[in-house]
Amino acid sequence: MTCKDQSDELIFFINGRKIVEKNADPEVMLLTYLRKKVRLTGVKYGCGGGGCGACTVMISRYDTLQSRVLHFSVNACLLPIVSLHGVAVTTVEGVGSTKTKLHPVQERIAKAHGSQCGFCTPGMVMSMYTLLRNIPEPSIEDIREALTGNLCRCTGYRPIIDGFKTFCGASKCCQNGNDTKNCCLDQEPELNQEDDEISSELFKTDDFLPLDPTQDLIFPPELMLLARQQGSGRLVFQGERLCWISPGNLAELLELKAQHPSTPLVIGNTTVGPNMKLKGVSHPLIIAPAGIVELSVVKNLEDGISFGAGCSLSVMKDELKRVVSELSEEKVEVYQALLQTLSCLAGKQIRNMATLGGNILSANPKYDLNSILSAGGCTLTLASKGKEWGWNQIASIGILSRTCLVLIIYSSVLNR
Structure with a gap:
């Protein structure tokens, strides 16, 4: 039940492209892998601790309990690549580009003046894109919640929300109002004075691209088959300083924990990860029970x-x-x-x-x-x-x- 000299193969997808790593290092985070190995630099390095959202990507996983694909926005700076076995990763480059076709999320944040320095923009786009993959017609509260993990130091968030709320059919009312009353425009009559030469609109919505589901990358069928087979065995990834074990079932997990009682259990890596990365804490072994069905x-x-x-x-x-x-x-x-x-x-x-x-x-x-x-x-x-x-x-x-x-x-x- 201990680590072995050779690691198992790590299989996942990035923007529809299959990735196979035969010697994956458990200490390499997805952010580093995307920027330095795959050369997808749309994902940004901000705080490095999961607080700013500049490194946001979408991961998609087939849930065998629900028999459907689930989409999540995550911080790539905290996600070890070895935790991605059987997962599809989508970055801002996989959503759309000027070389192919912009996605409506990208178009609307740009036309609504929601991008100034642009450093936070890819993360904002990925958070909103993930929301639309799960809820095609979100409410304004859904949008606000989706963006709670994304920081912006330039815009004050107003133009970002203004651009994204066009997906939920909200009026052009102030964000502090409820679309029917208590709007700042109603409280300041001078702002409503009609003038043929002055437009009160910051951007026009008439020519916005509509949401087109056919533009989205499909979840690879190969990963569905892999998900159904994954519970049959454990995975081991050996790095220079760290061994990562993903047990195949609950009995194996309990056996591992009995053999290594002080070893941390890691699924989200939101506590152990920052401690190792920012505080110098080291662990020679990590047990990752994310694939244990009973725990979910x-x-x-x-x-x-x-x-x-x-x-x-x-x-x-x-x-x-x-x-x-x-x-x-x-x-x-x-x-x-x-x-x-x-x-x-x-x-x-x-x-x-x-x-x-x-x-x-x-x-x-x-x-x-x-x-x-x-x-x-x-x-x-x-x-x-x-x-x-x-x-x-x-x-x-x-x-x-x-x-x-x-x-x-x-x-x-x-x-x-």
Whole structure:
């Protein structure tokens, strides 16, 4: 169960092109790979820690549980290439260009004056493009949420939102209004004075390119077949200083954790990654259980919801929103509190990568859901080799951070 001298083949796609790496280094991030190896420099290096969104790309993965392709915006600076096995990556170059044909997202941010220095523009485009792949007719709130992980120091965001909200059919009302009243234009009559020589429009929408789904890259059928076969075996990638193991099933994961109790488990790499990259923390071995189906299951129970520890915070947020919309208000107070916290927790890209189990175990005070989970009576199920534990059974063993060295969070149940 240990690392071997030769790495497995890493197979993924970039903008429709198949990539096969026979000696992939676990320490190489997707951002570095795109810019230096593939020479796709549209993705930018900004903060290097997942905070600015300049390196945003879209990853697409076939979900065997839902039997459909899922699209996510992610920070390429935090994504090891070895975590991309079976994934399709789309960069701004794969969306459109002046040499082929601009995508409507690219056209509208340009015509709405949403690009000034241009450094943040590729990331903005990719966040909006990913949103449209998931929701072809988004609301203004969908757009705002999609851009929460993208920073711009030039525009003040107004022209960016103005250009992108044309996809949702919103009026030209002030962003602070609700499209019917309380608009700044109504509050300042002098701005509404008619003048044939002065146009109140910053850009014209008549000649905008319509959304054309045929312009989008299709998900490679080869990756669908690979996803169905992937659960049968583990993957090992050996670098100069780091070995990366992706176990093939839950039993293998528990065996690995028993053999290497101090080894971190990494799925989103939003905590371990920055610590290694920016703080000099080193790990000779990393266990990556992203392919373990049991860790990604969401179940609706009679008295709550069960989330696998590998569920991303975005998946958790979407499921809570769905349940809140279906149940009466008195039954969803805990869910609403979690939704409020999740809405303020990092940006969209980080929520797409970070997991519930990782958030609980990292106990970062900036991104801590533990207080709400505790107050809401959340039940944790932890597993170790040959055993499955409820949180009440192990509470006397020690603090959570110490317990996680030998136990793995299997799932958590949020009570209503």
